[in-house]
Amino acid sequence: MSLLDDLAVEAGDDDVVAGVPARLVAAPASTSEAAELVAAARGLSVVIRGGGTKLQQGPPPRELDLIIDTGRLTGVVEHAAGDLITVVRAGTPMAELHRLPGQQLALDAPPGATAGGTVAANGSGPRRLRYGTARDLLIGITVVRPDGRVTRAGGKVVKNVAGYDLGKLYTGSLGTLGLITECVFRLHPVPVAALFVRAVAPPSAAGSVLAAQFAPSALEINAEPGAELEIAVLLEGTPTGVQDRARALATLLDGEVTGEPPPWWDTPPWPSGGLALKLTATLSRVSALVDAALEAGLTIRGSAGAGVLYAGGPAPDHPVAATVETLRGTAAAAGGHAVVLAVPDGMRDGIDMWGPVPGIELMRRVKEQFDPDHRFAPGRFVGGI
Amino acid sequence: MSVIDALAARLRSELGSDQVITDRQRLRTYECDGLTHYRVVPALVVLPHSSAEAALTVRACAEARVPFVARGSGTGLSGGALPHADGVLIVTSQLRSIVSLDPADERATVQPGVINLQVSEAVRDFGYYYAPDPSSQQICSIGGNVAENSGGAHCLKYGFTTNHVTGIEMVTPDGDLVRLGGAAPDTPGYDLLGAFVGSEGTLGIATEVTVRLTRLPETVRTLLAAFHSTDQAGAATSAIIAAGVIPAAIEMMDALSIEAAESAVHCGYPAGAGAVLVVELDGPLAEVQAQFDEVTRLCAEHGSFETRVAADDTERALIWRGRKSAFAAVGRISPDYIVQDGVIPRTALPEVLRRINEVAASHGVRVANVFHAGDGNLHPLVLFDDTVPGESGRAETVSGAILDLCIEFGGSITGEHGVGVDKARYMPRMFTDDDLETMQLLRCAFDPLSLANPGKVFPTPRLCGERPGRRQGAHPLQEAGVAEVF
Numbered sequence: 088m089s090l091l092d093d094l095a096v097e098a099g100d101d102d103v104v105a106g107v108p109a110r111l112v113a114a115p116a117s118t119s120e121a122a123e124l125v126a127a128a129r130g131l132s133v134v135i136r137g138g139g140t141k142l143q144q145g146p147p148p149r150e151l152d153l154i155i156d157t158g159r160l161t162g163v164v165e166h167a168a169g170d171l172i173t174v175v176r177a178g179t180p181m182a183e184l185h186r187l188p189g190q191q192l193a194l195d196a197p198p199g200a201t202a203g204g205t206v207a208a209n210g211s212g213p214r215r216l217r218y219g220t221a222r223d224l225l226i227g228i229t230v231v232r233p234d235g236r237v238t239r240a241g242g243k244v245v246k247n248v249a250g251y252d253l254g255k256l257y258t259g260s261l262g263t264l265g266l267i268t269e270c271v272f273r274l275h276p277v278p279v280a281a282l283f284v285r286a287v288a289p290p291s292a293a294g295s296v297l298a299a300q301f302a303p304s305a306l307e308i309n310a311e312p313g314a315e316l317e318i319a320v321l322l323e324g325t326p327t328g329v330q331d332r333a334r335a336l337a338t339l340l341d342g343e344v345t346g347e348p349p350p351w352w353d354t355p356p357w358p359s360g361g362l363a364l365k366l367t368a369t370l371s372r373v374s375a376l377v378d379a380a381l382e383a384g385l386t387i388r389g390s391a392g393a394g395v396l397y398a399g400g401p402a403p404d405h406p407v408a409a410t411v412e413t414l415r416g417t418a419a420a421a422g423g424h425a426v427v428l429a430v431p432d433g434m435r436d437g438i439d440m441w442g443p444v445p446g447i448e449l450m451r452r453v454k455e456q457f458d459p460d461h462r463f464a465p466g467r468f469v470g471g472i
Numbered sequence: 473m474s475v476i477d478a479l480a481a482r483l484r485s486e487l488g489s490d491q492v493i494t495d496r497q498r499l500r501t502y503e504c505d506g507l508t509h510y511r512v513v514p515a516l517v518v519l520p521h522s523s524a525e526a527a528l529t530v531r532a533c534a535e536a537r538v539p540f541v542a543r544g545s546g547t548g549l550s551g552g553a554l555p556h557a558d559g560v561l562i563v564t565s566q567l568r569s570i571v572s573l574d575p576a577d578e579r580a581t582v583q584p585g586v587i588n589l590q591v592s593e594a595v596r597d598f599g600y601y602y603a604p605d606p607s608s609q610q611i612c613s614i615g616g617n618v619a620e621n622s623g624g625a626h627c628l629k630y631g632f633t634t635n636h637v638t639g640i641e642m643v644t645p646d647g648d649l650v651r652l653g654g655a656a657p658d659t660p661g662y663d664l665l666g667a668f669v670g671s672e673g674t675l676g677i678a679t680e681v682t683v684r685l686t687r688l689p690e691t692v693r694t695l696l697a698a699f700h701s702t703d704q705a706g707a708a709t710s711a712i713i714a715a716g717v718i719p720a721a722i723e724m725m726d727a728l729s730i731e732a733a734e735s736a737v738h739c740g741y742p743a744g745a746g747a748v749l750v751v752e753l754d755g756p757l758a759e760v761q762a763q764f765d766e767v768t769r770l771c772a773e774h775g776s777f778e779t780r781v782a783a784d785d786t787e788r789a790l791i792w793r794g795r796k797s798a799f800a801a802v803g804r805i806s807p808d809y810i811v812q813d814g815v816i817p818r819t820a821l822p823e824v825l826r827r828i829n830e831v832a833a834s835h836g837v838r839v840a841n842v843f844h845a846g847d848g849n850l851h852p853l854v855l856f857d858d859t860v861p862g863e864s865g866r867a868e869t870v871s872g873a874i875l876d877l878c879i880e881f882g883g884s885i886t887g888e889h890g891v892g893v894d895k896a897r898y899m900p901r902m903f904t905d906d907d908l909e910t911m912q913l914l915r916c917a918f919d920p921l922s923l924a925n926p927g928k929v930f931p932t933p934r935l936c937g938e939r940p941g942r943r944q945g946a947h948p949l950q951e952a953g954v955a956e957v958f
Binding site: 247294370 | 574576577578579599620621623627631632634635644650651652653654655656657658659660661662663664665666667669670671687689690710713714716717718755756757758759762763815816817818819844847848849882883884885886887888889890891895899902903904906907908909910911913914915916917918929
């Protein structure tokens with residue numbers, strides 16, 4: 088009996104990835120067990136599942152035999168507070184890492200998201216403006232390769248240039264290169280004070296905030312068709328420092344200082360089953376994205392400080408391909424990209440969810456090296472990888 | 473006609489003869505980088521004037537199966553730009569244009585031969601700068617910074633080159649020009665840019681680099697604190713971090729390096745100090761003031777007997793001059809020295825320093841310690857006199873033992889200088905065979921013929937042949953959407 092027979096159970100009704108039902112589900116409890124499982128699963132197509140928060144996004148897998156669930160790969164292995172780092176198993180909920188004693192993994196994630204899933208999907212939120220994203224905060228990683236071998240890259244120190252930075256390659260690779268079982272993150276101190284400044288303002292106001300000396304930790308905008316455009320800024324630091332800056336910023340924007348973020352902060356602008364896109368642009372062209380999304384009848388919100396926004400809405404009564412094409416054109420002209428995260432049921436035909444990607448030929452060669460049999464999340468990634 | 477002669481002839485006709493160097497005397501100019509004890513005269517040197525010329529040079533190398541090595545300003549300290557005796561050295565010094573400055577987008581795009589400091593100078597009037605600041609920033613090139621993922625004193629707060637490069641144009645080892653990343657963040661697909669930065673020229677050559685510009689801080693405050701011992705200074709460093717303060721930089725020097733700096737640049741550090749800390753805070757005024765008070769208090773609490781605050785830019789420059797001159801200054805107190813570069817968890821600092829001193833004493837070798845204390849990046853300077861028989865060997869032994877200590881304490885064999893040719897043999901001490909083999913998978917994807925800077929980073933070459941195992945899954949044409957299977 089292989090470990091596959093021991094661990095794998097028949098898939099249930101909920102074991103579905105972007106509409107494709109799995110045959111089996113297995114949840115290994117350690118890196119070595121995961122390695123044994125992956126080795127035993129040779130010949131099966133595999134999708135990795137963390138908290139499942141992004142499992143219904145993106146193109147469906149071409150085939151799906153086995154879901155490997157990281158639900159038993161949990162727990163903080165080490166929190167070296169003096170060194171501002173933590174070692175965690177991949178299935179550890181991000182919520183746990185947001186409230187380590189006195190410190191935090193400063194990477195926003197939706198409820199239920201796991202550390203490994205957030206890295207694999209390159210999830211981020213408003214605070215990316217100050218703290219960066221998974222690629223900036225991940226300093227070490229353990230991965231079970233599709234051939235079952237356990238490999239590590241990086242380490243436990245922030246400053247480290249020994250060998251290739253494979254952590255960055257795995258970040259955002261959506262489970263197509265292997266199974267992440269452990270992550271090492273850089274941590275930040277929890278700021279003593281934090282305040283929000285909210286205002287009704289045009290997207291160009293973001294530019295004046297960035298050009299001044301407010302040192303914002305997040306700079307978000309929200310635009311809904313027919314409503315006034317809102318801007319919200321998170322300021323962090325010492326109590327006096329934050330108050331001074333918040334007051335000055337509220338004056339600049341003619342806004343108000345609050346202790347709480349607006350209700351739309353770090354929430355997706357689409358309902359379940361709706362149309363969902365991620366749009367990027369250079370900072371000076373964020374307003375072009377906003378205009379295009381509103382024109383298409385979509386709500387758009389996200390980081391005007393980083394140039395990463397999300398647009399979406401309920402399922403429209405017309406085909407979405409034209410909308411996607413328009414937004415993709417706007418994003419490209421703005422130096423960015425438009426990625427379709429979710430399409431309403433029945434509207435997927437003819438939609439290239441990832442869109443054109445520079446360097447795709449090199450990416451295919453990377454996939455070929457890591458997963459020559461194309462078993463890991465086949466078809467879920469860019470260019471059909 | 474030899475392969476190299478044929479290649480030289482081809483490149484002369486395609487680029488022009490003044491860009492192709494074959495004269496032995498002129499080739500010798502390029503025989504080493506900043507790590508001067510490794511010397512190899514390249515077979516050929518090529519100086520492209522454009523991305524297209526860089527690409528056709530690499531293509532010519534690929535077609536002739538001749539290895540190539542890229543070189544920027546040649547300031548590297550791990551022999552990463554050490555030439556290949558039978559290969560081409562591609563020097564990027566003529567690729568020195570600033571392509572665009574877009575402060576409103578917080579971006580600048582430059583050619584790889586542009587000097588690090590020139591980027592900051594070009595955007596200072598807009599209120600921005602380029603944050604990574606290796607101590608060689610007046611002469612090192614952006615392309616070299618990308619290859620080495622260069623750090624600097626201020627990366628404690630601001631991160632390394634990899635955190636500040638958003639896009640590149642590169643020549644693949646096949647000779648194709650490819651763009652990775654872009655001006656906007658989160659380009660879809662694998663983060664090949666992230667893997668490329670720090671790959672030490674083994675995945676190709678960057679021909680254009682888009683960097684993130686950082687807003688100049690509202691205020692900067694620099695503090696020099698003198699301690700009786702490195703233990704005290706290390707404890708103060710830990711206390712500052714534990715208090716939730718992340719300074720722009722925390723640098724430490726021990727007594728021997730202070731002595732060297734003093735004799736070289738007369739920086740006027742407090743007499744009798746067993747260690748000094750240079751702490752720099754930057755950001756909004758009120759934040760910096762609050763943190764500054766905290767840092768001053770913590771230094772005093774941990775035994776600092778004298779602190780100085782830079783009142784203006786001139787005084788700040790004086791404080792930094794001692795630190796920045798330390799490497800060269802050691803030449804004043806020792807005829808020869810090895811600059812080591814290792815990383816340890818910050819909290820292990822006092823113990824590792826004690827162990828370094830023990831190792832040094834047992835071999836009768838002096839070690840001066842200069843380091844980025846905030847992130848545990850040690851730069852021990854191992855002193856020796858090459859004219860004394862046996863001394864260089866003992867210095868090598870101590871230098872290697874320091875790397876072993878870094879690994880023992882869970883750190884790294886290099887924090888910013890890179891692996892290059894110098895530390896390839898230490899890689900198996902830090903990584904397993906499987907770890908190294910996995911890195912080679914990436915290399916094989918980019919460079920199946922192993923022509924890009926061979927012999928660097930990895931201790932043993934790997935052939936990128938067909939991997940065993942039957943093929944399964946979609947045909948590439950099907951994946952590409954070119955063909956469908958019915």
